[in-house]
Amino acid sequence: MSSVLATEAVSLSVRERMLVRELSMRVEPGQVWCVLGPNGAGKSTLLRALAGLREPDQGRVLLGDRDIRAYRPIELARLRGFLPQSIVDAFSLTVMEAVVAARHPRLPFWAWGDEDLEPAQRALRTFELESLAERDVTTLSGGERQRVNIAALFTQDVDVMLLDEPLSSLDLHHQMKTLHELLHTAAHDGKSVVYTVHDINLAFQHATHAVLLDGSGGALAGFKDEVITSEHLSAAFHHPIHGVTLDGERFFRAGRLNGRSP
Amino acid sequence: MTTRPSAKAPRMATFGSAIRLWLGMLLIAVIAVLASVLIGGGDSTVAASWQGLVSSMDTPMHSIIWELRLPRSIAAYGVGGLLAMSGCLMQILVRNPLADPYTLGLSGGASVGALGAMLGGLGAVLIAAGAASGALLACLAVFVLGHRDLLSRQRAAQREDSTDLILIGVMLASGFGAIVSMMLVLAPDKNLRGMLFWMMGDLSGAANPLLPVGSLLLGVLCVVPLGRQLNLLGRGEESASALGVRPNVVKSAIFVIASLATAVAVTTAGTVGFVGLVVPHALRRVIGNDQRVLIPACAIGGGIVVVVADTISRIVADPIQLPVGAVMAVIGVPTFMFLLVKRR
Numbered sequence: 001m002s003s004v005l006a007t008e009a010v011s012l013s014v015r016e017r018m019l020v021r022e023l024s025m026r027v028e029p030g031q032v033w034c035v036l037g038p039n040g041a042g043k044s045t046l047l048r049a050l051a052g053l054r055e056p057d058q059g060r061v062l063l064g065d066r067d068i069r070a071y072r073p074i075e076l077a078r079l080r081g082f083l084p085q086s087i088v089d090a091f092s093l094t095v096m097e098a099v100v101a102a103r104h105p106r107l108p109f110w111a112w113g114d115e116d117l118e119p120a121q122r123a124l125r126t127f128e129l130e131s132l133a134e135r136d137v138t139t140l141s142g143g144e145r146q147r148v149n150i151a152a153l154f155t156q157d158v159d160v161m162l163l164d165e166p167l168s169s170l171d172l173h174h175q176m177k178t179l180h181e182l183l184h185t186a187a188h189d190g191k192s193v194v195y196t197v198h199d200i201n202l203a204f205q206h207a208t209h210a211v212l213l214d215g216s217g218g219a220l221a222g223f224k225d226e227v228i229t230s231e232h233l234s235a236a237f238h239h240p241i242h243g244v245t246l247d248g249e250r251f252f253r254a255g256r257l258n259g260r261s262p
Numbered sequence: 263m264t265t266r267p268s269a270k271a272p273r274m275a276t277f278g279s280a281i282r283l284w285l286g287m288l289l290i291a292v293i294a295v296l297a298s299v300l301i302g303g304g305d306s307t308v309a310a311s312w313q314g315l316v317s318s319m320d321t322p323m324h325s326i327i328w329e330l331r332l333p334r335s336i337a338a339y340g341v342g343g344l345l346a347m348s349g350c351l352m353q354i355l356v357r358n359p360l361a362d363p364y365t366l367g368l369s370g371g372a373s374v375g376a377l378g379a380m381l382g383g384l385g386a387v388l389i390a391a392g393a394a395s396g397a398l399l400a401c402l403a404v405f406v407l408g409h410r411d412l413l414s415r416q417r418a419a420q421r422e423d424s425t426d427l428i429l430i431g432v433m434l435a436s437g438f439g440a441i442v443s444m445m446l447v448l449a450p451d452k453n454l455r456g457m458l459f460w461m462m463g464d465l466s467g468a469a470n471p472l473l474p475v476g477s478l479l480l481g482v483l484c485v486v487p488l489g490r491q492l493n494l495l496g497r498g499e500e501s502a503s504a505l506g507v508r509p510n511v512v513k514s515a516i517f518v519i520a521s522l523a524t525a526v527a528v529t530t531a532g533t534v535g536f537v538g539l540v541v542p543h544a545l546r547r548v549i550g551n552d553q554r555v556l557i558p559a560c561a562i563g564g565g566i567v568v569v570v571a572d573t574i575s576r577i578v579a580d581p582i583q584l585p586v587g588a589v590m591a592v593i594g595v596p597t598f599m600f601l602l603v604k605r606r
Contacts, residue, residue, distance in 0.1 A: 087500075104506060
């Protein structure tokens with residue numbers, strides 16, 4: 001497959017601090033990866049490196065067997081999409097304009113941009129944004145804005161989708177909806193998905209693979225059952241995290257600090 | 263009978279609607295220029311001006327129209343268009359709605375150059391040259407000092423504003439402002455009036471109308487293809503670069519275009535304030551934020567505003583001419599306040 005995203009012994013450091021040491025992973029079409037780790041462990045940094053927006057300090061990132069640095073930005077934007085943690089709009093624009101703008105990489109240089117609205121309308125329908133299409137993005141609530149940006153990512157229509165905390169500020173229904181759509185598009189359209197998240201249980205339920213960062217260079221990557229275990233989690237988060245099985249499904253709960261519960 | 267707005271076609275700026283808007287504005291522009299040519303101070307009537315405009319006889323009116331009013335009107339149009347376009351670009355560049363063409367200290371540099379030339383008793387051509395070199399030096403200084411904001415390929419994820427760039431510009435502007443005040447204090451009385459006029463915008467010396475209008479056309483043609491990328495840049499550099507935009511290239515390009523446009527405007531008419539700040543804002547409120555539509559609209563609309571203001575400045579206190587910048591602010595501030603309060 002041409003759109004395999006892989007890292008080869010990638011190391012990432014920020015201000016002399018090693019966040020990720022020699023991580024090798026291989027994201028194949030149809031796979032959904034979650035990236036877990038404590039605050040400041042380098043989840044966003046890893047995601048930006050995977051997106052080709054930040055050069056790794058060592059090692060390299062490959063997209064379809066080609067070094068990601070060898071792509072022109074516009075070529076890259078036709079293959080992989082990236083949802084930043086937050087988008088701050090300098091000027092107001094409508095929801096429809098924000099979503100349609102994501103078609104940019106697909107359009108020829110001289111195109112005006114309103115030639116093909118179908119993908120944008122489909123994404124608005126998927127994320128229940130049709131009634132907001134005319135609204136000014138800067139007047140929406142944080143969760144609505146996040147849905148607009150996720151819809152824009154779907155409109156971009158790329159093989160590799162990278163999302164930095166897509167669930168932040170979404171309500172429960174839209175968290176489940178977003179994860180459902182990500183799993184669906186991976187399973188049915190052969191997309192690959194990598195997202196960072198804080199909720200371990202949601203991640204565990206909605207991923208095929210996982211990366212666990214501990215913030216001091218340690219990085220585990222692989223099948224979620226092998227990576228997300230209570231030992232690994234407790235070590236990475238420096239907090240006791242226990243696994244329980246309910247109705248045949250694995251859950252993780254953090255120990256309380258007052259020492260009373262499990 | 264009411265037709266429900268169909269869900270298939272939400273309101274968006276299509277190419278057709280943009281063209282219609284621009285053509286409509288161009289029509290108003292032609293009317294404004296024509297009116298400014300026909301309306302004059304003193305004893306000239308509209309009918310006499312019309313005769314002078316259309317007849318090819320070599321009457322005094324004919325030469326007033328063709329050698330004074332028309333070139334001045336066209337120069338005013340070019341200057342207004344350049345300043346409004348450059349203001350719009352600067353606002354995108356620094357992601358700040360308070361930016362105007364002079365934010366980055368360009369007008370200060372131009373003022374120092376031009377007033378220096380006036381102090382030295384030099385002629386009009388050298389004053390223009392002084393203004394141009396001052397503006398370009400200021401622009402160069404901003405570029406060298408602010409290259410990290412403009413050119414950095416890998417910026418920290420959280421840095422989404424161009425604070426450094428604004429600060430550099432504001433600092434340069436205050437530095438130049440101080441030098442200008444000293445020059446004004448030191449200037450002999452006979453030069454003072456000319457210097458003050460230059461600083462408030464003076465179109466009476468606009469000799470070559472083709473330069474501003476030609477630059478305006480060129481500038482718009484350079485910026486229009488960048489429209490979609492500028493829209494994406496407004497959503498933040500990180501998401502723009504993820505969508506295939508090279509922020510450093512686009513930002514440098516609009517910095518250069520906006521600076522050159524401002525430099526041409528300043529050398530033609532001195533520092534005409536207000537238009538670069540307020541025309542983009544007013545148009546944003548009326549036609550929205552789509553840069554593909556907005557930038558050409560600013561170029562057309564800015565010209566209209568300056569032509570109208572210049573006509574008023576010529577006739578209202580005839581035979582004394584008022585500085586065009588001041589006239590524009592006096593009319594523009596209440597208009598803008600109205601737009602601001604009314605909300606879209």
